[in-house]
Amino acid sequence: MTRDASEGLNVPHEKTKILNGEEERAHTKEGKGVKKSIKSKYQLVDFNSLPTFLRDNDFILGYYRSEWPLKQTFLSIFAIHNETLNVWTHLIGFFLFLFLTIYTAMRAPIVVDSLQYIPEIIGKADLNKIREELLKCLPSLPDMPDLHKVKNELSTSLHSLNFSPLSGRNVMELLINCFPEHFSSNYLKDDTIEFVSSSTIQPITRWPFYVFLIGAMFCLLASSTCHLLACHSKRLSYIMLRIDYAGIAALIATSFYPPVYYSFMCNPFFCYIYLGFITLMGVATIVFSLLPFFNKSEFRKYRASLFFLMGFSGVAPIIHKLILYGDEPEALQTTGYEILMGVLYGLGALIYVARIPERWMPGKFDIAGHSHQIFHVFVVAGAYTHYRDGLIYLRWRDLKGC
The missing domain is CATH 1.20.1070.10 (Rhodopsin 7-helix transmembrane proteins)
Incomplete structure (x- = not known):
């Protein structure tokens, strides 16, 4: 009796363990299914799986994102x-x-565009007038032996100088060679676009x-x-x-x-x-x-x-x-x-x-x-x-x- 009773009492316990195991496995499968469905929710889909508002180009068949968070x-x-x-x-x-x-x-x-526009810039200045002013200044220079020869040569050069046939490029090169400290080397670059100081123009x-x-x-x-x-x-x-x-x-x-x-x-x-x-x-x-x-x-x-x-x-x-x-x-x-x-x-x-x-x-x-x-x-x-x-x-x- 005691053995039978104990056996009888053990039966429900074993059944309960089996049932609990099946429920646990069921819950595990369900959990995996949820995780799988969440994961698949962020996967790329094909054109036929798209909602209407995302269908635009039916020649692109796959790799679509659809209603992602x-x-x-x-x-x-x-x-x-x-x-x-x-x-x-x-x-x-x-x-x-x-x-x-x-x-x-x-x-x-x-x-x-450095030298392309120099004729227009130089043209605004009266170069012949500048030459005349230089000629007026020459006599006032000190009559020192070292400067006497220079004055004569400079006077002769200025009298014979005619600015009209000079191109803007020649004038600009002349100015740059004579006064390099006053002219940026940017003017001699070949590049079309130059960024220079806003004080220039x-x-x-x-x-x-x-x-x-x-x-x-x-x-x-x-x-x-x-x-x-x-x-x-x-x-x-x-x-x-x-x-x-x-x-x-x-x-x-x-x-x-x-x-x-x-x-x-x-x-x-x-x-x-x-x-x-x-x-x-x-x-x-x-x-x-x-x-x-x-x-x-x-x-x-x-x-x-x-x-x-x-x-x-x-x-x-x-x-x-x-x-x-x-x-x-x-x-x-x-x-x-x-x-x-x-x-x-x-x-x-x-x-x-x-x-x-x-x-x-x-x-x-x-x-x-x-x-x-x-x-x-x-x-x-x-x-x-x-x-x-x-x-x-x-x-x-x-x-x-x-």
Whole structure:
């Protein structure tokens, strides 16, 4: 009885241990399943697994982030996915323009293509009058034996000297050789762009140039942030895309400020007309981009066309500039840069709309080489071309004014 009773009493205890073991294993499996589901939540997915608001380019088949928490979305800037290069191409561009802005502010570009502009500078001085003044001073010099020969030779040289056939380069070289302590060696450099002391030439106002630099930085930073965070949620995607479109409109509009202002600063009426028109067009584009349908994939061509029309409106002030200053070398140089900038922006937009090259080999350019990344590179190249264009305008107006 006692043994049976004890055996009988032990049965439930063993069953309980077995049940507890099964529950523990079940909980362990459940815990692993939870951990696995959390881990898989941050894994990259393919195009077919995306929610509707993240579906844009069906030729990019994989490596998507989908509705990640904000922390993981931020940290994914250092991860590999199909937006990595979209983020970094414009983020690097932002830091490039931040450096250019600081550098320009610290060393105002009184741009002197040294000896190219010396004829204009020297031409403002009456060199023959200087020669006459020197001749008047010679008799007043002390009549010392050592100076007598020098005075005679100098007098003979000045009487026979004719400044008219001398080129600006010869005059400048003569002055530098005679008075090296008064002339910087920077004037003899071959580089086109030289930064010299602001006391040399009175600089023209820089605010239109800084407006462009700020517009470029805003566009690049907005685009980079959009590509990083838009995968978080539908609401955040909507907000970031609107900021991205506003950045594009800002870049196009502010790109007009340096060429329009410096081309027509002596014609305020046309200056204000052109600047007012492009500013209103930029604001209208930003407002239009806030409409919900503007972000739909089928409106991709219309978005690109709208931005293209904004840029194409710059043809009018360029032609007007050439009519007014067609004989000025700076007018031709800046026009060349502006044509190059338009080609870079236009080619990038064409590649973006056509989805080249991923449309030819879907899935092969998911990580690197797809159209949006190429478009970003062209945008940075076009903006930097415009920066160089702006330096020429500054040099032109610094030296000539109106």
